[in-house]
Amino acid sequence: MDHTNGVTRRTFFRTAGLLGAAVATSGLAGFSSVARASDAPAVNIDELIAKQVGAGPIAMEKVALDIPATAENAALVRMPITVDHPMEANNFIQSVILVIDNNPNPLVAQFELLPESGKVSLEFRARMAKSSKVRVIAKSNSGKLYGLVKDIQVAAGGCAG
């Protein structure tokens, strides 16, 4: 935990150095502005998604990520993904990605599926470096994109353990 804070502090000073007065407002408030200053993801998220599943409009429907808005343990955040879509021979979800905007490497996992899955209901656990938007994008075999964005708050850094 000390270690995690150390990195955060170092990142903070680097960020503060770059942003100067904008970040170095005041004492404790300065710490919360760290979170805001570093909220900008490490990479362009739209480009990352386009690279993985193709560019195009994403319908914000059919996808669910049934978790609380606050993660108790950032090193172990349940990611139960469901996509309400048929899994039939000519009409199925072929790819699902999970992106955590504020992780050092935002693309966390990608799943390639076939109609043999019967339904899209996947679950795994992920680490969250800090509070972040979590996105799930699903792509059908005909190239249609469905998605979901959820803001998840974490209590502490998830890099450890």
Added chain:
Amino acid sequence: MADEIGNPKIRGPKDPVKKGDLVEIKSLIKHPMESGLRKDKETDTLIPAHFIDQVVVEYGGKQVLKATWTGAVSKDPFFSFFVKAEATGPLKMTWKDNKGQSFSAEAMITVA
């Protein structure tokens, strides 16, 4: 870090299922899932990346699911998913990590 590694486990339906049933498969494997971004506190050097980057699921000899993971998947990864029971056959999972190590486990799906 003498973490235990491997010991893959799969749990499918215990009892025979009907053809067409959607069955849940749960899996667990011991793995440090080191992202390569974490520092060793004592030596102040980065702990090398060591994580499972690919999981393949085969049912009755046919690949039905493939997952590509990064170091942001949690340590000792749990993974569950569904398959549609078509015929009695083995469900095999293979986990591969970025150092080329591979682990696999099987569960039998029995269609009555």
